[in-house]
Amino acid sequence: MDLNHNRSVKLNDGNLMPVLGFGTFAPDEIPKSKANEATKIAIDVGFRHIDAAYLYQNEEEVGQALRDKMADGTVKREDLFYTTKIWATFLRPELVRQCLERSLKKLGLDYVDLCIIHVPIAMKPGEELLPKDAKGEIILDVVDIRDTWEALEKCKDLGLTKSIGVSNFNHKQLEMILNKPGLKYKPTCNQVECHPYLNQSKLLEFCKSRDIVLVAYSALGSSRDPTWVSSDSPYLLEEPILKTIAKKHNRTPGQVALRYQLQRGVVVLAKSFNEKRIKENFEVFDFELTAEDMKVIDGLNRNYRYDSMPFAVDHPYYPFLEEY
Numbered sequence: 001m002d003l004n005h006n007r008s009v010k011l012n013d014g015n016l017m018p019v020l021g022f023g024t025f026a027p028d029e030i031p032k033s034k035a036n037e038a039t040k041i042a043i044d045v046g047f048r049h050i051d052a053a054y055l056y057q058n059e060e061e062v063g064q065a066l067r068d069k070m071a072d073g074t075v076k077r078e079d080l081f082y083t084t085k086i087w088a089t090f091l092r093p094e095l096v097r098q099c100l101e102r103s104l105k106k107l108g109l110d111y112v113d114l115c116i117i118h119v120p121i122a123m124k125p126g127e128e129l130l131p132k133d134a135k136g137e138i139i140l141d142v143v144d145i146r147d148t149w150e151a152l153e154k155c156k157d158l159g160l161t162k163s164i165g166v167s168n169f170n171h172k173q174l175e176m177i178l179n180k181p182g183l184k185y186k187p188t189c190n191q192v193e194c195h196p197y198l199n200q201s202k203l204l205e206f207c208k209s210r211d212i213v214l215v216a217y218s219a220l221g222s223s224r225d226p227t228w229v230s231s232d233s234p235y236l237l238e239e240p241i242l243k244t245i246a247k248k249h250n251r252t253p254g255q256v257a258l259r260y261q262l263q264r265g266v267v268v269l270a271k272s273f274n275e276k277r278i279k280e281n282f283e284v285f286d287f288e289l290t291a292e293d294m295k296v297i298d299g300l301n302r303n304y305r306y307d308s309m310p311f312a313v314d315h316p317y318y319p320f321l322e323e324y
């Protein structure tokens, strides 16, 4: 990838994905209108890849931002790359299309660029996003991820999404899809948690060998949402080594964390709803980390996961017991 000139990567289905994406997940207490304002700023500063999901419950606001930016002539639909995700309560094959169509309706769009299976772990179908039993525990469901995949292939054939992929899959789960008899389309990408404390080097190597793009989420150390992330987790952007490298390049630790992913061939997402930081996060195409910087950052890996989805550890498709 020539990162100074080439800001997109070609997926295995021929479609292009911009290598830097704007994340739209925010904890519940953040007003949904912030997602609208921030997405418009992101498009104004140059982001063309927008990462969203049915789960985030702000696709109406994000969709309005996209439509406003198309209406004022800043972008055309074909300039944008919009990702949505099929949530865990819709993994039964007969529900997949319904989830995607609900997202499209909220967005006010007639197709998305990418639709991915959010997690391999299914939850009980229904209107509750996190269905819970009397003890307050999440009610899981078991759905063969190959059946979910076939339903997603049909969504692509219907033109509801240009590309299809997965998220939070380990390499064995990717293999299950790749080896599925009658496979029509390979996953184009696997979106996973990835940052210097969890650099996913083995999964990245596996994905590259199968022409699957690895997309990094929580690349800046996550939103630290207490619903998912423990309060004693390490602050990535306070990491002294990232600070030292940033200072040397006259950049910020956040920019170094994003640039690190781009230089190893990872598509990277960055969430910020703050104007200054949204701009800062886009300024990662005009400097380069040295081979030595990259090696030092690789050395920070400690396989630390901000969100390990502990509620699903006994589920047959729990993805994080495998090494990668």
Ligand code: NAP
Residues within 6 Å of the ligand: 022, 023, 024, 025, 026, 051, 052, 118, 167, 168, 191, 192, 216, 217, 218, 219, 220, 221, 222, 223, 224, 237, 252, 254, 255, 269, 270, 271, 272, 273, 274, 277, 278, 280, 281
């Ligand atoms: P992230 O991108 O790692 O970081 C976001 C946090 O860092 C925010 O609290 C943000 O706060 C702060 N921040 C952003 N830029 C900064 C900078 N330059 N300097 C200092 N702080 C900065 O967060 P994430 O939301 O976990 O991941 C990004 C996106 O990935 C999500 O929004 C979502 O689209 C996707 N995602 C997907 C999954 C999945 O299961 N597939 C899971 C998690 C996330 P401010 O807003 O105040 O700047």
